[in-house]
Amino acid sequence: RPSHCLPPGRRPLDEAGSDARAPVSRELKAGRGASAGPQGRRAKTWGLATESRAPPHARTHGIPGLGHRKTFGGAVSPLRRTGTTRHPPRPIPPTGAGEEGKQRTLTTLLEKVEGCRHLLEAGQYLVYNGDLVEYEADHMAQLQRVHGFLMNDCLLVATWLPQRRGMYRYNALYPLDGLAVVNVKDNPPMKDMFKLLMFPESRIFQAENAKIKREWLEVLEETKRALGEKRRREQEAAAAPRGPPQATPKAGNPFEEDDDEEPALPEVEEEKVDLSMEWIQELPEDLDVCIAQRDFEGAVDLLDKLNHYLEDKPSPPPVKELRAKVEERVRQLTEVLVFELSPDRSLRGGPKATRRAVSQLIRLGQCTKACELFLRNRAAAVHTAIRQLRIEGATLLYIHKLCHVFFTSLLETAKEFETDFAGTDSGCYSAFVVWARSAMGMFVDAFSKQVFDSKESLSTAAECVKVAKEHCQQLGDIGLDLTFIIHALLVRDIQGALHSYKEIIIEATKHRNSEEMWRRMNLMTPEALGKLKEEMRNCGVSNFEQYTGDDCWVNLSYTVVAFTKQTMGFLEEALKLYFPELHMVLLESLVEVILVAVQHVDYSLRCEQDPEKKAFIRQNASFLYETVLPVVEKRFEEGVGKPAKQLQDLRSTSRLIRVNPESTTSVV
Numbered sequence: 001r002p003s004h005c006l007p008p009g010r011r012p013l014d015e016a017g018s019d020a021r022a023p024v025s026r027e028l029k030a031g032r033g034a035s036a037g038p039q040g041r042r043a044k045t046w047g048l049a050t051e052s053r054a055p056p057h058a059r060t061h062g063i064p065g066l067g068h069r070k071t072f073g074g075a076v077s078p079l080r081r082t083g084t085t086r087h088p089p090r091p092i093p094p095t096g097a098g099e100e101g102k103q104r105t106l107t108t109l110l111e112k113v114e115g116c117r118h119l120l121e122a123g124q125y126l127v128y129n130g131d132l133v134e135y136e137a138d139h140m141a142q143l144q145r146v147h148g149f150l151m152n153d154c155l156l157v158a159t160w161l162p163q164r165r166g167m168y169r170y171n172a173l174y175p176l177d178g179l180a181v182v183n184v185k186d187n188p189p190m191k192d193m194f195k196l197l198m199f200p201e202s203r204i205f206q207a208e209n210a211k212i213k214r215e216w217l218e219v220l221e222e223t224k225r226a227l228g229e230k231r232r233r234e235q236e237a238a239a240a241p242r243g244p245p246q247a248t249p250k251a252g253n254p255f256e257e258d259d260d261e262e263p264a265l266p267e268v269e270e271e272k273v274d275l276s277m278e279w280i281q282e283l284p285e286d287l288d289v290c291i292a293q294r295d296f297e298g299a300v301d302l303l304d305k306l307n308h309y310l311e312d313k314p315s316p317p318p319v320k321e322l323r324a325k326v327e328e329r330v331r332q333l334t335e336v337l338v339f340e341l342s343p344d345r346s347l348r349g350g351p352k353a354t355r356r357a358v359s360q361l362i363r364l365g366q367c368t369k370a371c372e373l374f375l376r377n378r379a380a381a382v383h384t385a386i387r388q389l390r391i392e393g394a395t396l397l398y399i400h401k402l403c404h405v406f407f408t409s410l411l412e413t414a415k416e417f418e419t420d421f422a423g424t425d426s427g428c429y430s431a432f433v434v435w436a437r438s439a440m441g442m443f444v445d446a447f448s449k450q451v452f453d454s455k456e457s458l459s460t461a462a463e464c465v466k467v468a469k470e471h472c473q474q475l476g477d478i479g480l481d482l483t484f485i486i487h488a489l490l491v492r493d494i495q496g497a498l499h500s501y502k503e504i505i506i507e508a509t510k511h512r513n514s515e516e517m518w519r520r521m522n523l524m525t526p527e528a529l530g531k532l533k534e535e536m537r538n539c540g541v542s543n544f545e546q547y548t549g550d551d552c553w554v555n556l557s558y559t560v561v562a563f564t565k566q567t568m569g570f571l572e573e574a575l576k577l578y579f580p581e582l583h584m585v586l587l588e589s590l591v592e593v594i595l596v597a598v599q600h601v602d603y604s605l606r607c608e609q610d611p612e613k614k615a616f617i618r619q620n621a622s623f624l625y626e627t628v629l630p631v632v633e634k635r636f637e638e639g640v641g642k643p644a645k646q647l648q649d650l651r652s653t654s655r656l657i658r659v660n661p662e663s664t665t666s667v668v
Contacts, residue, residue: 180288343380351416
């Protein structure tokens with residue numbers, strides 16, 4: 001009976017009773033011979049060296065066996081569960097039976113695959129087919145059994161219909177022009193696989209064995225090359241100049257000259273662009289392979305090579321078509337590079353991990369996008385590093401860690417930015433300064449939350465701010481000064497801290513004043529006296545010896561001594577926090593604190609009636625006016641760099657303050 005009526009598991013036999021295997025077509029042989037030229041292409045073999053003697057209808061009709069065996073680590077594959085034994089697929093010749101044989105093969109294909117009749121066109125014929133198993137690309141999980149039908153210009157993928165043996169349902173149709181084939185390295189038990197790249201998707205298939213996989217790779221490459229040669233010949237034929245039309249002789253005297261006839265202008269031929277070179281023909285596919293293998297440098301090198309080749313050449317339709325294909329790959333490459341720089345990717349490796357993607361984006365002319373993505377990636381990395389920093393132990397220890405993490409990241413980012421964007425548009429550097437200010441705001445938020453919001457002492461806050469300033473000054477080594485930014489961001493918190501500590505000193509001084517008895521201090525032991533002398537020397541009071549008496553006595557009031565130590569400590573800590581924006585805040589706070597003590601001494605001097613106590617009060621007043629206030633003025637001028645007129649006026653006018661001597665509740 002006719003071969004097209006045979007069951008799916010049977011093959012047509014020739015006159016001798018042997019299996020009629022489909023031979024390799026002469027066109028594919030010619031293609032292999034042409035490809036093995038100077039370019040060094042290795043010859044492709046199909047395993048069949050001679051044509052069968054089978055009649056034409058037997059060579060071009062029917063589809064080879066569809067069931068194959070495949071084992072995975074000793075287990076039986078899904079392709080073996082059908083219970084039938086069939087031979088591996090073989091190429092189906094596109095020639096040898098003429099147009100009738102090609103059409104018969106296509107008709108057989110339409111009968112076996114549901115839903116593809118409206119997709120196929122005239123002139124298509126089957127080249128190769130076989131069973132495959134599709135795997136999920138990310139986790140390599142088995143998806144489904146499929147059957148691939150390779151035609152002369154496209155690849156049709158069909159899924160099995162388990163309830164109908166030998167029948168398939170249409171799944172996808174891919175033109176060979178936009179199809180790239182990538183060999184997948186064996187990684188047992190995953191082996192004999194290859195990947196098909198079709199923008200914007202990719203699919204992984206597994207063949208029955210290594211031989212079948214090799215046949216798929218070779219026949220796909222040969223068919224794509226044959227299709228490319230065909231398209232090139234068509235383009236050359238379309239671009240070939242046509243001869244001028246022959247003029248018909250005029251009726252009449254053939255020897256009569258026509259003086260009115262103007263000479264014909266020569267036709268201006270459109271300049272041709274040679275696109276027949278092998279690297280240009282394979283450029284779209286090579287770009288797909290480079291993108292799939294993450295060879296970004298190779299992809300950009302190919303694009304630069306093409307742009308250099310077409311730099312001074314015209315743009316006829318073939319060139320425009322090639323550029324359209326290339327632009328699609330450029331868009332895909334840009335999307336991949338953008339994803340490489342997205343914060344969703346791993347942030348490990350520091351700024352240098354982004355150099356590869358950034359440099360390729362710059363080469364593609366996407367400098368602004370590269371700058372934006374680089375800075376966004378680094379912002380996410382800095383934010384993550386700060387968030388992962390543990391808050392444990394003393395506040396100063398945490399601030400040391402925070403400053404080290406943040407300013408080290410900022411310094412590395414600045415150096416990497418200088419390396420990546422050297423020689424580019426200067427606008428990128430402005431973007432980096434804006435980013436650095438934003439990153440500094442992130443740092444100050446974490447800093448203030450731990451230092452100022454937790455109500456730490458002024459001395460602790462001053463040490464923390466000092467550490468932050470020292471780290472910030474290290475950025476000056478690369479020409480980046482962000483000190484003014486950290487000052488502007490911290491000024492409100494520091495003002496609040498100074499105001500809060502000033503109120504604490506005033507309240508403590510008023511409390512001591514309310515309990516003042518105006519008696520000399522008795523420190524009881526020489527060690528305590530020596531310790532007090534050392535503390536006063538640290539405060540800047542060098543002549544404290546003249547206020548000490550015999551044994552362990554001090555000729556000053558406890559209130560005045562405590563006020564001196566507390567005021568000088570406040571001044572020292574405030575100077576660590578000082579910057580120009582805080583000048584008036586610090587000065588006004590000092591004046592308020594000093595006025596509390598000065599007014600109390602002046603008031604006590606005028607209200608006291610006991611001569612001995614009055615003399616003792618005058619001695620304490622002399623210590624304040626002649627020793628403490630000059631030391632405060634000198635230390636303030638040293639720390640700020642200029643004298644404070646308000647402090648000088650306070651010292652000169654304090655002795656002129658008068659209160660009503662008849663009143664014991666007057667307030668100065």
